[in-house]
Amino acid sequence: MAERARISEHDEVWMLIPWYVSGGLDEAERAQVEAHRAGCADCAAELERQARLAGCVAALEVPEPDAAAEDRAWQRLAQRIDTEAAVLAPREARGGGLLERLAEMFRGGWLSYGVPAVAVVLAVAVAIWWQVDGPAPKFYDTLTAEEGAPDGPALRIRAAEGADPARIAELAAVAGFAVRGGPSEGGVYTLVPAGEAPGEAALAAAAATLEAAPEVLFATVRPGP
Amino acid sequence: MTRPPEDTDTALLAATARGDRTAFERLFRRYHGPVFGFALRLTGRPDLADEVVGDTMMTVWRKAEGFEGRAKPSTWIFGIAYRVAAKARGRRAKDSLHDELDDQFPAARSGTEAMEAVFDAKAVRAALATLPVEQRATVELTYFYGYRLTEIAEITDCPVGTVKTRMFHARAKLRALLGGDLGPGEVRHG
Structure with a gap:
């Protein structure tokens, strides 16, 4: 019985050793380790070993981002927040038509985002022309269809029944995408980046953002080749 | 402050x-x-x-x-x-992580330090990179960031016992990869 209790105590202390070394235990646990290690050579040796490991891990440095990287990261995030707000805002609550909305974007300082903002605005214009006046290629039947797929990364979305193609184009544009194809008979659109190809995480984030819009049922990422 | x-x-x-x-x-x-x-x-x-x-x-x-x-x-x-x-x-893929780690992480100490210390850092870095992410996070949160056991449980959203088990497996794997000879150690707040 006493032997079993001793083994149990040993196991408990063994598990706590890393946080004894790092100072992350409460008073009672610390006392438990100290009381046990005095009579346990294995735990005393493990304590030394973990202290050495802790020293090595603590000494491993990683590159730190500089101020310019931090500024760029903030600009990207701020733009993402604006995009999400634009996508999530109910259409009626925003008032006016798309032209008014675009004018509002200009007045509201979208130009401060520079070239990407101009690209997005141009994408809106092109996408709307395409949907309203131009041909609407219908070669994407499912979210995973590969035939005729674009060369680079893309998003595929399934729009809610009766969703206005112009509204889909607008949603795509505020997320930094342009309608490349669709809608198919099933309401599937393919969207391609309006500017530089985003990374996987950015694609996933854009898909999630679009999916939050009531006009979009599903959004999936098709990574580039 | x-x-x-x-x-x-x-x-x-x-x-x-x-x-x-x-x-x-x-x-x-x-x-x-x-x-x-x-x-x-x-x-x-x-x-x-x-x-x-x-x-x-x-x-x-x-x-x-x-x-x-x-x-x-x-x-x-x-x-x-x-x-x-x-x-x-x-x-x-894990393999690509290894390659990148060696290229992009700076050495633990500057060039005038003993080669042995640099070797230790490379070996530890490589060994850490083999750990599953939940074990790696537990080791880093404990030894680099100094979080308490209960805080790590909150961060990784699991019971305290799971944190201990993850650390237990990480220790065993690191010991198998690195042996016991990692240079002098120090107990921070023992």
């Missing part, structure tokens, strides 16, 4: 929850470096770490209202970063 009440992480989070973009930017800039470093340790790739920072802080912006103050703000934010980084790392 004590911050004025309106500049604490808790106050900035509360302001963020009210949609205060200025407060959120201040919080972002305060956590950009720490979250980037944590993500880089877990993913091994600066480009992924950059994305993790963006996704983490976007989640903070969206969910600030749900922060109830039961954990410290830093614990809450690191918890989000852990989940985002684990997902990002899951998208990458």
Whole structure:
């Protein structure tokens, strides 16, 4: 019985050793380790070993981002927040038509985002022309269809029944995408980046953002080749 | 250093929850470096770490209202970063992580130090990179960031017993890879 209790105590202390070394235990646990290690050579040796490991891990440095990287990261995030707000805002609550909305974007300082903002605005214009006046290629039947797929990364979305193609184009544009194809008979659109190809995480984030819009049922990422 | 009440992480989070973009930017800039470093340790790739920072802080912006103050703000934010980084790392093959780690991490100490110490750092870095992300996070949160056992359980959203078990397996694997000879050690607050 006493032997079993001793083994149990040993196991408990063994598990706590890393946080004894790092100072992350409460008073009672610390006392438990100290009381046990005095009579346990294995735990005393493990304590030394973990202290050495802790020293090595603590000494491993990683590159730190500089101020310019931090500024760029903030600009990207701020733009993402604006995009999400634009996508999530109910259409009626925003008032006016798309032209008014675009004018509002200009007045509201979208130009401060520079070239990407101009690209997005141009994408809106092109996408709307395409949907309203131009041909609407219908070669994407499912979210995973590969035939005729674009060369680079893309998003595929399934729009809610009766969703206005112009509204889909607008949603795509505020997320930094342009309608490349669709809608198919099933309401599937393919969207391609309006500017530089985003990374996987950015694609996933854009898909999630679009999916939050009531006009979009599903959004999936098709990574580039 | 004590911050004025309106500049604490808790106050900035509360302001963020009210949609205060200025407060959120201040919080972002305060956590950009720490979250980037944590993500880089877990993913091994600066480009992924950059994305993790963006996704983490976007989640903070969206969910600030749900922060109830039961954990410290830093614990809450690191918890989000852990989940985002684990997902990002899951998208990458482990082998490519090893290659990138050796290329991009600086040596532990500057060039005039003994070769042996540099070798130790490389060996430890390589050994850490073989750990599953939940074990790697446990080791880093314990030995680099100095989080308490209970805080690591909060960050990684699991019971304290699971944290201990993850560390137990990490220790066994690191010992198998590195042996016991890692140079002189020091108990911080024993």
